[in-house]
Amino acid sequence: MGDKAIGVPAINIRSKRPRDVLNEIKWRGYQVHECTIYYLHRGAPNDTRIVRGSEVISLGNSFFTLENSSSIPYHRIRRIEYGGEVVYRKG
Secondary structure, eight states: OOOEEOOOTTTOOOOOSHHHHHHHHHHTTOOGGGEEEEEEOTTSGGGEEEEEGGGEEEEOSSEEEETTSOEEEGGGEEEEEETTEEEEEOO
């Protein structure tokens, strides 16, 4: 299955790729710090690490960067929640 965006009426995200979802949140005036990002991280419990949007300092072309200088490729993102609602889930 491919990647899926799950529309949340409260914010109406239309994008289907994780980078585009995060950029849409940023550029449409929503707050990235309201996001919770779940991404593949080998060795972590369930191979998943969870970061708050407030930890994201930049959105690049191929990856996003965290406060601790970690660069995470977008293809590792499994799920994005905004205000507790799922707005992206890797399919």
